[in-house]
């Protein structure tokens with residue numbers, strides 16, 4: 001245990017630090033404001049929306065400003081009369097406090113209330129398979145660019161039921177997402193024999209779950225840069241990484257994505273250039289007609305987004321998407337009073353081409369949601385571990401509504 005502590009401290013000691021960085025919420029109300037925000041791209045880290053090109057008058061913008069640019073930035077904001085407030089006062093301090101400090105090395109008993117490394121998540125998956133061999137199959141169908149396993153779980157009393165597809169961790173820094181996939185899998189397996197509701201879903205559906213799709217990016221957020229979002233591939237350019245959620249075959253290279261390899265929304269050298277996009281795309285394409293629903297978990301914002309995001313157009317079953325989002329959000333809110341909004345991507349978020357959600361809808365999945373988990377910006381990507389358990393509890397209720405709706409259609 002002591003060795004582990006030393007290792008953890010050593011790892012953190014080499015990681016990029018964010019002392020004094022702040023996250024500001026800006027309130028642009030004129031085209032001049034929007035232009036000024038666009039000009040901040042050189043030094044600012046856009047949290048929400050995730051690209052300066054998506055900034056609009058009247059919509060708030062969360063952006064991390066490195067300490068050395070804070071004074072100048074605030075002076076410029078004052079000069080052009082743009083309202084703003086400080087959302088995160090010290091990013092490094094918030095990172096340091098995301099952990100509860102009670103983490104012990106993983107040795108059998110898994111703690112779902114803490115964040116785990118990619119290595120721990122992979123061993124957890126195989127341990128779950130040993131423990132629940134009749135309900136869970138673990139596969140590693142694809143290697144990442146850095147030669148890690150992309151883990152795929154197939155869960156249910158049969159592997160041949162209609163598929164309910166879930167992925168977590170497409171974006172590296174959104175840690176609550178893979179944390180949710182882990183607690184969800186544990187809940188479905190450990191309560192199969194005691195909870196009739198869980199059992200009915202596990203008997204009717206085959207859950208296919210990628211608990212950590214962007215495994216390289218996630219590993220990098222632990223070792224080097226907590227704020228990393230993209231993959232870790234490099235195609236001979238000065239910057240590393242592709243935004244995996246701009247890399248799918250859905251109006252690829254279109255609005256809300258960037259050709260600049262240094263951008264956080266870089267769409268990559270070609271469609272599905274990234275190993276994780278290839279894996280997910282191949283799975284969807286090879287199970288046409290079998291996948292009944294697809295949920296992809298991100299953070300943050302507390303939003304249900306349904307297609308489309310790659311253009312201002314609606315899905316054929318918009319009413320169904322909207323009705324189920326309303327019912328799901330109501331069930332979620334009943335647990336811990338957290339409110340989620342909902343709507344088509346082009347309306348509830350912003351235009352963003354190349355997403356896994358639009359791709360899946362285009363290639364035959366009838367019901368598709370991107371779910372942006374907690375919070376609404378107080379902690380943003382640095383959600384403290386104390387919020388993992390309540391996030392899990394409320395999101396179980398949310399997923400149940402969608403799964404039960406799918407079951408009524410079978």
Ligand SMILES: [Zn+2]
Pocket residue numbers: 170171174245298299
């Ligand atoms: Zn995301």
